Amino acid sequence: MFYQNSLQIRAIVENIEKAHDFVYEFVRECGFSENIAHRCALSVDEVCSNVIEHGYQKNGHDKVIDVMCAADETHIMITIIDDAHPFNPLDNPSPDPLASLEDRPVGGWGIEIVRQYMDKVSYRYSNNRNQLILEKYHP
Amino acid sequence: MLEVSVAGLENATLIEVSGRVDSMTANQLGEALSNPIDDGHVNIVLDLSGVDYMSSAGLREIIAALKKVKRVAGDLRIAQPSSRVMEVFEMAGIDTLVRIFASRVEAVESY
Numbered sequence: 001m002f003y004q005n006s007l008q009i010r011a012i013v014e015n016i017e018k019a020h021d022f023v024y025e026f027v028r029e030c031g032f033s034e035n036i037a038h039r040c041a042l043s044v045d046e047v048c049s050n051v052i053e054h055g056y057q058k059n060g061h062d063k064v065i066d067v068m069c070a071a072d073e074t075h076i077m078i079t080i081i082d083d084a085h086p087f088n089p090l091d092n093p094s095p096d097p098l099a100s101l102e103d104r105p106v107g108g109w110g111i112e113i114v115r116q117y118m119d120k121v122s123y124r125y126s127n128n129r130n131q132l133i134l135e136k137y138h139p
Numbered sequence: 140m141l142e143v144s145v146a147g148l149e150n151a152t153l154i155e156v157s158g159r160v161d162s163m164t165a166n167q168l169g170e171a172l173s174n175p176i177d178d179g180h181v182n183i184v185l186d187l188s189g190v191d192y193m194s195s196a197g198l199r200e201i202i203a204a205l206k207k208v209k210r211v212a213g214d215l216r217i218a219q220p221s222s223r224v225m226e227v228f229e230m231a232g233i234d235t236l237v238r239i240f241a242s243r244v245e246a247v248e249s250y
Binding site for chain 2: 020045109
């Protein structure tokens with residue numbers, strides 16, 4: 001079986017939960033566990049939050065984010081697409097979990113959660129749009 | 140929306156938060172942690188038993204509150220995080236910065 005579905009949200013923080021819930025339900029309907037669904041959905045939350053805050057600089061009322069999901073029995077692929085300036089969030093180095101309180105910034109964990117929770121994360125800029133591709137394999 | 144309750148105890152201020160901590164609600168968590176510190180109550184216990192979802196927006200508020208409370212010689216201690224929240228704490232090394240307790244009573248009595 002092959003499953004696919006997509007959602008477009010207006011790029012405001014109030015809509016992040018919609019993207020989260022959409023991905024969670026999609027992954028569950030494809031037969032994957034609650035834990036995998038949670039990891040995929042939290043990752044999508046983090047990516048959308050990042051796009052809204054940094055990509056669209058909290059000014060995305062007239063902008064959109066597309067969330068496209070595809071899956072078969074062993075593999076989930078979620079592509080998050082936006083129209084902000086070209087930006088690869090994977091260029092940022094991973095933060096150090098052992099950094100002292102004094103030495104660490106307050107933020108910076110969003111994309112790291114995505115890196116850790118997904119099996120593969122890749123970026124491309126195509127058709128004038130940022131595309132972050134999250135992949136998860138059946139354990 | 141988060142539900143937040145704050146109780147001033149003899150040794151500590153107990154902040155109980157319930158709901159989903161994400162980009163929409165994290166500022167509520169930040170205010171709940173910040174307000175008692177501003178009022179001079181610097182021994183804080185954050186009970187997270189009612190939170191089973193926390194994104195990096197929540198981590199940011201916890202790290203910011205920890206920096207703030209340490210500057211005034213106080214502390215932030217956490218009680219009863221769910222396994223999902225604990226997993227994110229461990230990923231970010233929050234568990235190396237904050238004392239985490241299995242029960243609220245233990246956390247309060249640690250002061």
